[in-house]
Structure formats: structure tokens, C-alpha cells
Amino acid sequence: MKNFASLNEIQESIKSGSVSCLSLVNYYLDRIDGHKDLNIYVEVFAEEAIVRAKNIDEKILAGTAGKLAGMVVxxxxxxxxxxxxxxxxxxxxxxxxxxxxxxVVERLLKEDAIIIGRVNCDEFAMGSANETSFYGPVKNPHNIKKVSGGSSGGSAAAVAADLCQVALGSDTGGSIRQPAAFCGVVGLKPTYSRVSRYGLIAYASSFDQIGPITKSVEDAALVTEIISGKDPNDSTSSSVNVEPYNNIELPTEKKKITYLKEYLESPGLDPEIKDKFLTLIAKLKAQGHTVEEQTFSFLDVIVPSYYVLTTAEASSNLARFDGVHFGYRSSNANNLEST
Incomplete structure (x- = not known):
């Protein structure tokens, strides 16, 4: 079976009869089993995924399947x-x-996505290389001597290695976007409040967002559309109506786009990335869009400010894992000293 670039390709193949949800799940299960060395999956829901695939195949035949039928997540x-x-x-x-x-899980399941397992990440989503996990580091599928990025390194590596079609990650300060870049896939951090955070183990609540990691912009748009929207369980979620994000045809109206010139002048910027960015600017201008640089004089204080805020929020959020209400408790915890 080939590496499908998008859900649309999968669904066309299902219509033609060349694949089924069951064959897709078995394909991914075989690939997961054959790539354990990458240390991506921490648990695989094999039996459950197979049963669900069979049920969705029946729904497809009956014409009642959801938008995400055929998507393995x-x-x-x-x-x-x-x-x-x-x-x-x-x-x-x-x-x-x-x-x-x-x-987000409930919304994916409602549209007949198949969740095949949970994937590795930095411990409590705090990291940028997926090296702080209790399960060990995730290896980059393109070069096992390189890191996958973090904290959603397992999510990005799973998509890049074709161990699923789509993965969900969370992003506080780059944890979807950076590993997606390291692994050569598409990663999107939705605007804050666009996607419910209910059911996410929080790192820094005023920064956290759940988002997709995919093989195509098309799939990133579709998944974002499905998981977005008001949620009564998350008071910060936006009540603004969800647009059909997967309608990604080029707009006819011209846009005004800006970027911060200080980023291009940063000594840590990789020359290849800079060249790609400048090529993109030239392409946008050639299409008739206005692209202007802007000055931002506080660039040097962004990261220090981020760590002041996020570590304070993390301290508050993670204090609940005290081994009393829930969480790991040492068998030798007779007193403070023995722990």
C-alpha cells in the first residue's frame, strides 16, 4: 500500500475499492510494528482500531460515514x-x-476517524527535542541521529514515518510547529480559543492549544475545521462560528502581509530557512500581494517573558500530581525523607 498524501486520496481509493478502512488499519499496524526502533508509540490500540475500521467500512457501504472516514489518527x-x-x-x-x-477526540470520533494509539512526547509537554520522556527519546525518521523536535515529537515523527495519516499534538511555545518542521510535515497551532482544551493535560493554560500534524495543508485545514468550535467544557473556547477551513482555494482578493525583520537578522537563523522564506515573500509579491517588513524592538525579551509566564502556570497546573489525589506514589513514602 502506498503512502497516501491526503485523506482525499484515501477516500478516492476506498471508493474505487482498492483499499478499505480495515486494510488501512492493518497497514499502519504493520508499519508501527516494523518501526519500533523510532520509539514513537507508547501504546497501540490495535484490537479497538480493527473493530472500529470494520464498523466504518459498513457505514461507508451504507452511505452514512462521517467526513473523516478512512483517517487513521x-x-x-x-x-x-x-x-x-x-x-x-x-x-x-x-x-x-x-x-x-x-x-477534540470526541469530535474526531463523531466524524469516523480511527484512533490507533498514543504517541511519545516530552514529559508534561515541556521540551523541544522529545528527549525528556519517561519512555525515552523519539528518533527522527529521516535521520535517527537527529531529534524529532518537541514537545509533540512523537506526533510529528509518526506522520513523517507513515505510521498514521494524521496526529494530534499540543503547542504552548512551538510544540507542534517546531517538530513538524524538523520532520518535514505540516503542523498548525490554531488561534487561542479556536479549539477546546478540555481533556488536555495542561502545561501553561494561557498558551496551550491542540492542533493537527498532517502530510498536507488540505488535511490540516479539514482536521482543524472538525475539532474547532465552542465547547461548554472550556470557558475560553470561542463562540465564533467555524468556517469551512478545508476550502483552501487561492483567494481572489489581495492580502497585506507583514513580517518582523529582526527574525531574518537573527544570528541563529539557518541560511536555508532564510532563503526559503525570502523565496516565499517573492512568490507572494509576484501574485500581487503586499508584503512589508516591520520592526519589533522587544524581540530579545520574548523568550524570557515566555518562561516567566509558562513556568508559573506549569507550577500551578502540575501541583495536582502529588501522589495523594492521583499520580505515582512511592512504595517507600512513609515520610518526606524516604521519598
Whole structure:
């Protein structure tokens, strides 16, 4: 079976009879089994995925399948899925089972996506290389001597290695976008409040967002459309109507686009990335769009400010994992000193 570039390709193949949801799941299960060396999956829901695939194949024949029929999805190990373990890649939550599903998971399932497993990440989503996980580091599928990026390194590597069609990640300060770049796939951090965070093990609540990692912009748009929208379980979620994001035809009206010139002058910027960015600017201008540079004099304080805010929020959010209410508890915890 080939590496499908998009859900549209998969669904066309299903219509032609060349593949089925069941054959897709078996294909991914075989690939996951053959790529354990990458240390991407921490748990595979094989039996459940097979049963669900059979059911969706029946719905396809009956003409009642959802928009995501044929999409096999992996979820980051900090997103809750009822009846399944979730650990945020930490020993602290070893053996903890979700009592409810995240809103994003429920919305994917409603449209007949198949969730095949949970994937590795940096511990409590705090990291940029996927090297802080209790399960060990994730290797980059393109070069196992390189990191996959983080904290959603398992999600990006799973898509890049064709161990699923789409993966969900979470992004606080780059944790979807950076590993997607490292692994050569598409990653999108939706605008804050666009996607419900209900069921996400929080790092920094005023920054966190759940988003897709995909093989195509088309699939990123479709998944974002499905998981977006008001959620009564997340008071910060936006009530603005969800647009059909997967309608990604080039707009006829011309846009005004700006960028911060200081980023292009940063000594840490890779020359290849700079060249690609400048090529993109030239392409946009050639299409008639206005592209202007802007000056931002506070660039040097962005990262320090980020760490002041996020570490304070992380301290508040993670204090609940104290081994009393839930979480790992040492068998020698007779007193403070013995722990």
C-alpha cells in the first residue's frame, strides 16, 4: 500500500475499492510494528482500531460515514481518551486511565476517524527535542541521529514515518510547529480559543492549544475545521462560528502581509530557512500581494517573558500530581525523607 498524501486520496481509493478502512488499519499496524526502533508509540490500540475500521467500512457501504472516514489518527500522550491510559510521558502518571475523552477526540470520533494509539512526547509537554520522556527519546525518521523536535515529537515523527495519516499534538511555545518542521510535515497551532482544551493535560493554560500534524495543508485545514468550535467544557473556547477551513482555494482578493525583520537578522537563523522564506515573500509579491517588513524592538525579551509566564502556570497546573489525589506514589513514602 502506498503512502497516501491526503485523506482525499484515501477516500478516492476506498471508493474505487482498492483499499478499505480495515486494510488501512492493518497497514499502519504493520508499519508501527516494523518501526519500533523510532520509539514513537507508547501504546497501540490495535484490537479497538480493527473493530472500529470494520464498523466504518459498513457505514461507508451504507452511505452514512462521517467526513473523516478512512483517517487513521495518533494522539499525543497528554490528550485524554476515555478508558485508555494517558501519562504525559511521565512516571508520575504511570497506569492512570482517562475517565473521559477530550473534546477534540470526541469530535474526531463523531466524524469516523480511527484512533490507533498514543504517541511519545516530552514529559508534561515541556521540551523541544522529545528527549525528556519517561519512555525515552523519539528518533527522527529521516535521520535517527537527529531529534524529532518537541514537545509533540512523537506526533510529528509518526506522520513523517507513515505510521498514521494524521496526529494530534499540543503547542504552548512551538510544540507542534517546531517538530513538524524538523520532520518535514505540516503542523498548525490554531488561534487561542479556536479549539477546546478540555481533556488536555495542561502545561501553561494561557498558551496551550491542540492542533493537527498532517502530510498536507488540505488535511490540516479539514482536521482543524472538525475539532474547532465552542465547547461548554472550556470557558475560553470561542463562540465564533467555524468556517469551512478545508476550502483552501487561492483567494481572489489581495492580502497585506507583514513580517518582523529582526527574525531574518537573527544570528541563529539557518541560511536555508532564510532563503526559503525570502523565496516565499517573492512568490507572494509576484501574485500581487503586499508584503512589508516591520520592526519589533522587544524581540530579545520574548523568550524570557515566555518562561516567566509558562513556568508559573506549569507550577500551578502540575501541583495536582502529588501522589495523594492521583499520580505515582512511592512504595517507600512513609515520610518526606524516604521519598
Amino acid at each position: 495518533a494522539i499525543k500522550d497528554n490528550i485524554c481518551f476515555k478508558g485508555h491510559s494517558v501519562s504525559a510521558a511521565s512516571k508520575i502518571l504511570e497506569g492512570f486511565e482517562s475517565l473521559y475523552s477530550a473534546t
